[in-house]
Amino acid sequence: MVRYRVRGGNPLKGTAFIQGAKNAVLPMIGAALLAARGRTVLRNVPIIEDVRRAVELAETIGAKVELHEAERTLVIDASTLTSPVLPAEIARRFRGSVLFVPALLHRLGEAIIEGVGGCNLGSRNLDFHYLGYKRLGAAVDEGDAVIHVKSAGLTGATLYLDTPSHTGTENLIMAAALGRGTTVIENAALEPEVLDVIDMLTRMGAKISGGGTGFITVQGVEELQAVEHTVMPDRLDAGVFAMAAAVTGGEVNLVGADLDHLGVVRYKLEQMGVEFADHGAVLHVRRDRPLRPINVITDTYPGFATDLQSPIMTVACLADGASYIHERIFDGRFALAAELNKMGADIEVKQNSAVVRGATPLTGTEVTAHDLRSGIALVLAGLAAEGETVIGSGYLIDRGHSYLAERMQALGADVRREISAP
Ligand SMILES: CC(=O)N[C@H]1[C@@H](OP(=O)(O)OP(=O)(O)OC[C@H]2O[C@@H](n3ccc(=O)[nH]c3=O)[C@H](O)[C@@H]2O)O[C@H](CO)[C@@H](O)[C@@H]1O
Numbered sequence: 001m002v003r004y005r006v007r008g009g010n011p012l013k014g015t016a017f018i019q020g021a022k023n024a025v026l027p028m029i030g031a032a033l034l035a036a037r038g039r040t041v042l043r044n045v046p047i048i049e050d051v052r053r054a055v056e057l058a059e060t061i062g063a064k065v066e067l068h069e070a071e072r073t074l075v076i077d078a079s080t081l082t083s084p085v086l087p088a089e090i091a092r093r094f095r096g097s098v099l100f101v102p103a104l105l106h107r108l109g110e111a112i113i114e115g116v117g118g119c120n121l122g123s124r125n126l127d128f129h130y131l132g133y134k135r136l137g138a139a140v141d142e143g144d145a146v147i148h149v150k151s152a153g154l155t156g157a158t159l160y161l162d163t164p165s166h167t168g169t170e171n172l173i174m175a176a177a178l179g180r181g182t183t184v185i186e187n188a189a190l191e192p193e194v195l196d197v198i199d200m201l202t203r204m205g206a207k208i209s210g211g212g213t214g215f216i217t218v219q220g221v222e223e224l225q226a227v228e229h230t231v232m233p234d235r236l237d238a239g240v241f242a243m244a245a246a247v248t249g250g251e252v253n254l255v256g257a258d259l260d261h262l263g264v265v266r267y268k269l270e271q272m273g274v275e276f277a278d279h280g281a282v283l284h285v286r287r288d289r290p291l292r293p294i295n296v297i298t299d300t301y302p303g304f305a306t307d308l309q310s311p312i313m314t315v316a317c318l319a320d321g322a323s324y325i326h327e328r329i330f331d332g333r334f335a336l337a338a339e340l341n342k343m344g345a346d347i348e349v350k351q352n353s354a355v356v357r358g359a360t361p362l363t364g365t366e367v368t369a370h371d372l373r374s375g376i377a378l379v380l381a382g383l384a385a386e387g388e389t390v391i392g393s394g395y396l397i398d399r400g401h402s403y404l405a406e407r408m409q410a411l412g413a414d415v416r417r418e419i420s421a422p
């Protein structure tokens with residue numbers, strides 16, 4: 001049982017190091033499994049629980065993996081894949097398990113998916129993935145508990161996504177990369193992580209064009225080589241640390257944060273009164289004026305990232321006036337509201353919209369993380385609250401933010417992580 005204890009009141013000051021991106025490293029581990037020879041080296045790997053689960057899963061299917069935590073480096077030898085089974089006990093613990101399917105199809109001719117996990121945010125369908133594999137020639141048997149995908153060799157086709165799914169785009173690119181002939185993917189995702197994965201696959205020898213346009217063409221090749229690649233910085237981690245400065249009236253330098261990757265999040269925070277100054281690879285963030293309320297509509301990149309919707313809900317609690325938040329990506333991403341209300345917030349949720357009436361003083365109490373980002377949003381609330389906030393189900397925070405307590409402490413925050421018997 002992991003818990004976070006936060007004592008609020010300290011304006012954050014100093015330097016934070018932004019971790020490598022969770023949503024880039026997970027598909028990159030999936031990509032590394034496509035290389036039948038050699039060793040892949042991934043650098044700037046975030047030391048998070050999802051990466052540990054991905055390492056366990058890769059080992060379970062036969063890869064040899066070394067996670068060098070101090071060096072933030074993964075070494076993956078996928079020459080020895082032996083099992084097509086993604087077992088429930090690991091695969092259900094993180095979303096990234098779904099990104100192992102293309103490698104299993106190419107390397108072993110089948111993938112047996114006993115479950116896929118990830119944050120509980122309402123419906124999280126995978127139909128675009130399975131329809132895509134079928135159009136590439138695979139047989140998909142969707143049983144109640146287990147999904148079996150089989151292929152004697154994938155063949156290029158025209159594919160489309162009803163909406164630009166992040167992992168859906170990555171999976172269909174990886175499936176097409178070693179297929180025969182040309183694949184076109186329409187309505188593909190534009191997220192920076194997807195472009196970083198395309199960059200890695202291209203260096204592995206894949207022929208991919210159109211990344212970032214929504215219309216991707218993949219020309220299949222015979223084999224892909226193991227390469228070395230540095231994972232891009234995590235824009236969600238950067239957004240959270242920027243908001244930590246915002247809720248405490250602080251001033252921080254974020255090493256490695258890329259302002260361009262924040263998309264609309266940047267402009268919304270500026271409207272609220274947060275100032276950004278871009279000094280090359282260091283992003284300076286400060287807030288020294290009262291917070292203003294905001295309207296937020298989540299969207300795919302470069303729109304407002306749904307993963308930063310929970311953190312900005314905390315910021316909105318401290319703004320003077322009513323903020324409106326409309327969630328368009330997931331149909332169950334407001335579990336945070338009830339937890340913030342326990343701390344003194346005034347948030348009303350109707351279907352996929354929330355009204356946050358601020359500014360309300362927040363008071364520390366016992367609250368629960370329902371998913372990764374509601375967890376980190378409660379840490380932000382704790383930083384601004386009077387007294388102590390104790391956040392249960394802290395494992396969910398550890399899924400996506402590395403060394404959180406240490407990095408917050410370096411900015412002067414009183415954040416502690418504790419482990420106790422369940
Ligand atoms: C590991 C990873 O990269 N996770 C990210 C990824 O999740 P993930 O890739 O799972 O999210 P998607 O972009 O696929 O899902 C977005 C929406 O599309 C729907 N959908 C998706 C696929 C499908 O086959 N059918 C379907 O209906 C989902 O139910 C959801 O409502 O993108 C999300 C949206 O930016 C982020 O919150 C997650 O942090």
Ligand SMILES: C=C(OP(=O)(O)O)C(=O)O
Pocket residue numbers: 094095096117118119120307372373400
């Ligand atoms: C929804 C998230 O992650 P996942 O897709 O891995 O559950 C997230 O990172 O906020």
